[in-house]
Amino acid sequence: MGLPDSNELKDLSDQLAAASTSLQVQEVRAEWIGRRGRITLALKGLSNLAPEERRRQGQILNAAREQATRLVDERLEQLRQQEEDVQLLRERLDMTIAGVEPKVGLLHPLTRVRRLLEDLFLRMGFSLAYGPEIETTWYNFEALNIPENHPARDMQDSFFVDLPGMVLRTHTSPVQIRGMEAAKGLLPVKIIAPGRVYRRDDDATHAPMFHQIEALVVDRGITLGDLKGTLMAMATELLGKSIATRFRPSYFPFTEPSVEMDVTCAACGGTGCRTCKGTGWVEILGSGLVHPVVLQNGGYDPQEVSGFAFGLGIERLAMRIFGLDDLRPLYQNDLEYLMAFDRYTGRPML
Amino acid sequence: MKLSHRWLARHLKEVPEPAQVASGLLQMGIEVGSVETWGEIYREIELVEVVERRPHPHADLLSLVTVRRALHELVTVVTGANNGFTGDRLWYAPPGTHLPDGRVLETVTMRGIPSPGMLLSAAELGFQDTTGDLWIYHGDLPLGSRFIDEVGGTDTIYELELTPNLAVFDQSVLGIARELAAVLELELTPLSAPLEYRQDPGVAEVKDPLACPVYGLSGFEVAGIQNSPLWMQVLLVAIGLRVIHPVVDVTNFVLWDLGHPMHAFDQQRVVLPIEVRKAAEGEVMILLDGSECQLRADDLVIADQIGPIALAGIMGGQRAAISAETRQVWLESAYFNASGIFLSMRTHRLSTDAAIHFGKGTDPEIVPVAAQATVDILSDCGAMVTKGSSTIIGQMPMRRRIRFQPDRIRSLLGVDWTNQDISQALDRLRFQVDGDWISIPSNRHDVTATEDLCEEVARVIGLDMIPVTVPHSPNVPGARNQEVEFQERLRDLWVESGYCEVVTRPFWSPSRDVVTMADVPDPVRISNPLRAEEEMLRTSLLPHLLEVVGYNRSRRDQPVAIFELAPIYARKQDRAEEPMQLAVAEILDDYPQYPKGLPENLAIYRLKGTLEWVIRRLNLEISTVTDRDLPAFMHPGRSATVLNTEKRTVGFLGELRPRVASRYHAKRIGVLSLFDIHHTKSAISGVVPSPSRYPEVVRDLSLVVPEASTVGTLNRIVLDAHLADLKNLRLIDVFSGQWGRSVTLRMVFQSNTRTLTDSEVDIQMGHAIEILRGQGMMMRER
Numbered sequence A: 001m002g003l004p005d006s007n008e009l010k011d012l013s014d015q016l017a018a019a020s021t022s023l024q025v026q027e028v029r030a031e032w033i034g035r036r037g038r039i040t041l042a043l044k045g046l047s048n049l050a051p052e053e054r055r056r057q058g059q060i061l062n063a064a065r066e067q068a069t070r071l072v073d074e075r076l077e078q079l080r081q082q083e084e085d086v087q088l089l090r091e092r093l094d095m096t097i098a099g100v101e102p103k104v105g106l107l108h109p110l111t112r113v114r115r116l117l118e119d120l121f122l123r124m125g126f127s128l129a130y131g132p133e134i135e136t137t138w139y140n141f142e143a144l145n146i147p148e149n150h151p152a153r154d155m156q157d158s159f160f161v162d163l164p165g166m167v168l169r170t171h172t173s174p175v176q177i178r179g180m181e182a183a184k185g186l187l188p189v190k191i192i193a194p195g196r197v198y199r200r201d202d203d204a205t206h207a208p209m210f211h212q213i214e215a216l217v218v219d220r221g222i223t224l225g226d227l228k229g230t231l232m233a234m235a236t237e238l239l240g241k242s243i244a245t246r247f248r249p250s251y252f253p254f255t256e257p258s259v260e261m262d263v264t265c266a267a268c269g270g271t272g273c274r275t276c277k278g279t280g281w282v283e284i285l286g287s288g289l290v291h292p293v294v295l296q297n298g299g300y301d302p303q304e305v306s307g308f309a310f311g312l313g314i315e316r317l318a319m320r321i322f323g324l325d326d327l328r329p330l331y332q333n334d335l336e337y338l339m340a341f342d343r344y345t346g347r348p349m350l
Numbered sequence B: 001m002k003l004s005h006r007w008l009a010r011h012l013k014e015v016p017e018p019a020q021v022a023s024g025l026l027q028m029g030i031e032v033g034s035v036e037t038w039g040e041i042y043r044e045i046e047l048v049e050v051v052e053r054r055p056h057p058h059a060d061l062l063s064l065v066t067v068r069r070a071l072h073e074l075v076t077v078v079t080g081a082n083n084g085f086t087g088d089r090l091w092y093a094p095p096g097t098h099l100p101d102g103r104v105l106e107t108v109t110m111r112g113i114p115s116p117g118m119l120l121s122a123a124e125l126g127f128q129d130t131t132g133d134l135w136i137y138h139g140d141l142p143l144g145s146r147f148i149d150e151v152g153g154t155d156t157i158y159e160l161e162l163t164p165n166l167a168v169f170d171q172s173v174l175g176i177a178r179e180l181a182a183v184l185e186l187e188l189t190p191l192s193a194p195l196e197y198r199q200d201p202g203v204a205e206v207k208d209p210l211a212c213p214v215y216g217l218s219g220f221e222v223a224g225i226q227n228s229p230l231w232m233q234v235l236l237v238a239i240g241l242r243v244i245h246p247v248v249d250v251t252n253f254v255l256w257d258l259g260h261p262m263h264a265f266d267q268q269r270v271v272l273p274i275e276v277r278k279a280a281e282g283e284v285m286i287l288l289d290g291s292e293c294q295l296r297a298d299d300l301v302i303a304d305q306i307g308p309i310a311l312a313g314i315m316g317g318q319r320a321a322i323s324a325e326t327r328q329v330w331l332e333s334a335y336f337n338a339s340g341i342f343l344s345m346r347t348h349r350l351s352t353d354a355a356i357h358f359g360k361g362t363d364p365e366i367v368p369v370a371a372q373a374t375v376d377i378l379s380d381c382g383a384m385v386t387k388g389s390s391t392i393i394g395q396m397p398m399r400r401r402i403r404f405q406p407d408r409i410r411s412l413l414g415v416d417w418t419n420q421d422i423s424q425a426l427d428r429l430r431f432q433v434d435g436d437w438i439s440i441p442s443n444r445h446d447v448t449a450t451e452d453l454c455e456e457v458a459r460v461i462g463l464d465m466i467p468v469t470v471p472h473s474p475n476v477p478g479a480r481n482q483e484v485e486f487q488e489r490l491r492d493l494w495v496e497s498g499y500c501e502v503v504t505r506p507f508w509s510p511s512r513d514v515v516t517m518a519d520v521p522d523p524v525r526i527s528n529p530l531r532a533e534e535e536m537l538r539t540s541l542l543p544h545l546l547e548v549v550g551y552n553r554s555r556r557d558q559p560v561a562i563f564e565l566a567p568i569y570a571r572k573q574d575r576a577e578e579p580m581q582l583a584v585a586e587i588l589d590d591y592p593q594y595p596k597g598l599p600e601n602l603a604i605y606r607l608k609g610t611l612e613w614v615i616r617r618l619n620l621e622i623s624t625v626t627d628r629d630l631p632a633f634m635h636p637g638r639s640a641t642v643l644n645t646e647k648r649t650v651g652f653l654g655e656l657r658p659r660v661a662s663r664y665h666a667k668r669i670g671v672l673s674l675f676d677i678h679h680t681k682s683a684i685s686g687v688v689p690s691p692s693r694y695p696e697v698v699r700d701l702s703l704v705v706p707e708a709s710t711v712g713t714l715n716r717i718v719l720d721a722h723l724a725d726l727k728n729l730r731l732i733d734v735f736s737g738q739w740g741r742s743v744t745l746r747m748v749f750q751s752n753t754r755t756l757t758d759s760e761v762d763i764q765m766g767h768a769i770e771i772l773r774g775q776g777m778m779m780r781e782r
């Protein structure tokens, strides 16, 4: 047999293309490069040739054999793939069926909002402080400049308990006094106090038990400007850079001056709607410079130091973040409702 | 408080637009809750003239009155009124008109004759009426004029929300006008001159000058008026007050105009001298509203020689009250001690307008001014006001002064405003700076210190003008304490394990007990609960969780796996304690929607496994045992007690008795209650072993064991054998057959130093088997 030319390899390609099973490919393979294959035999026949000629033809034949091997392997792989496809398609699943989700729990939305706030204030250098829920009237009222018969005691209807001189605390503000006492005169005092508080109210926007976060800073030279700056930084962190803030004079017995902060209404974006009574603003927190009487009751000299404090309703913030108009379901614990809080809020940490 | 825009004109020389009023008030800290237009309904009501009056053909008490309307045909309406004759001008409401009482007029047929619309009396228009007759108009408006023109056009009514500090001095049109004048730099109209009291003897005595520092009483004879002037009626009606009698209306008007309540007594019914004194214990009086008031010794009363005629500053008594026949009155204008009035108001639950004003503190200097204003208005409305005797008792209190400390104001606000900026701002609110001192207006009982002045300066100049800064104190990282970190981690672990956190309210009542749990001996009770079933604070957390289970099960047939970490409340003598508890509850029933759930009888191991994982994860120093007494509501065969390191019971885990579970609409409920949980501070160091490089040898050991023995015992025996290379021991199979109870343990052997040979493992296995045989546990024959 002579040297295989390109026409002959074309024959091989055609044969391979015609083979429709791997068995047929094996037959073609035997015919060409098997032990008695055409190229194999031609290579064997080279031993009769002169060395020079043998080398020349040997190179050609070896190249041809390599190419043939490659063509055969390619075709084999192609067919294997096709055969496997047929096999795998028999295992076909309906991939439009919803996946089986892992069984997971979820933190209560109020816990998540509380932690969001705590983390924010921790980053701002506040430490966490706590006080009891069953509080003395001294810490809850008198120490905060709310004496007996003060009209401000009308503002928050309290739950009393059968322990003399005790109430369920009506706000987290008593922790201002406790926090200052714990600091024992050291500066700065920089705390936040999250916790449950109680008022005798029960409707869509008032719960008899709810959660607040109180913040207190006491140091030399604290100003109302510092309060504004801190609150604005907080509002931006919590509600986004597009939010606008507004400050209004207000009244709390334990701060003087007292200031309320409004932020852009989330429902209308500031154009005015029912939620914001047409003003474009919603109140988010009450604050002010710590009243001198309160500083004194905490063991600090109001002539030496000043401070600011603010209190924030966690429910109110949760209502805003999650767009709720009724806070009662938050305590009903219908799991379907609680699990609906699994949607992404735009905040990876919430 | 309701504010009439029009009323402001009595005190402001120029009244700004409503939008400016609202923004000015906002800057001063007064929220405008709502803004409404008053008087729209009067646009439809039209001035007409009677051209004919005839009797109704079918009814003796009715008449047919034909009136002329401008630009309209004649109209004949049926009326029951006795007046309205030819030539009289009347107010006519055509069909479709809305009346102040809410009626909408239609054409009605009265005794066979249609009557389109109605001719109106003053009462029907919402104004004062002594007769019930039609309102005959005597003014100069042309025919066809609308009633709205007669009342001076529409008005804007603001609903203001006053914080308690502002309510001290802002609960009047004058107060609001002063705030607006300060913030918008407007000019105020001067007030009336004060009344000149004559100091007549024998008229009045003040027995308690502390409770009543200033008491003015002046006598008048009022004659010649029937009704209050319309302009005043309009202002009172616009803010929602009823108009009653001129003397009453005028005192009401002055109350809201100047913020100063006054009271009038009928001279005929008073036996002089009038005394201002504390009530005698047990004294009783009938108040104006007809109620009987049991007076107490700390109530201040106005009394004559017979007895009390008013509960001072709160409400008059019936005996000396003004009536339609009253001609001679004693007009009382006084300054009372605010806290005394506040106390009496609270004690007797009488939150009258007067009490609300006096109880917050009024302006002593306005006492004679308000008295004169009353006289002036009465004269204005054409009444003959004859001055009689009068007296004023007590000294006008000195204006209080505090130090003027502009540096301190600047440093508290964080501003660089000049002394002049600051004193001008204060001056606009009538504070007078005099060198180092500042004198406080007589009605500003709320101001006692520089901090209060800070607020005033900030209100007038504007909070927006205060620069935004942050505290300069060096920033130290904030910290949660370890106990709290631990609690947060505990919550996370249960969430990661598939349990949903719930938040329940801590109110409870034993009437809600299905299972009775009291983890503390003495509960804390609420003296004023909202509901009977919330009469105390919980003594255990688990019952709340079980209610949540029941609530969810009653709504839908779905798995429930929940937990809460929250305090319970205990009474310790006169103190309270609030220890934290963890409670977990989970439905163990098999659900059709489970793709392939645990078999029901193994589901409790999921809860137990989670606890074991949590124990490991947080290094909780607790363990479970099965040989202790359990709460009666627990499944006796499927529960365990949780012990701490001192072997004290700190909780329990297991299934509720199915009978109890059925009360919560489930066959099986797994629960965990931990009532003593603490952050274990002792961390174990080097607890994570390095992985071995040598292969594991795995042997399964199948044993037939006595029916009563447990896997726990079995494990213990094997572990106590201290097999040198046993790395892991795990239960892989357990079942009961004819031959008894069979258990298969998978034992994993591995060395850290060499590859174990089969014979080495065989020796260790043999040792274990021998010990087990000694305990009656045999290798199972294959």
Ligand SMILES: [Zn+2]
Pocket: A265, A266, A267, A268, A269, A270, A271, A272, A273, A274, A275, A276, A277, A278, A280, A281
């Ligand atoms: Zn809005």
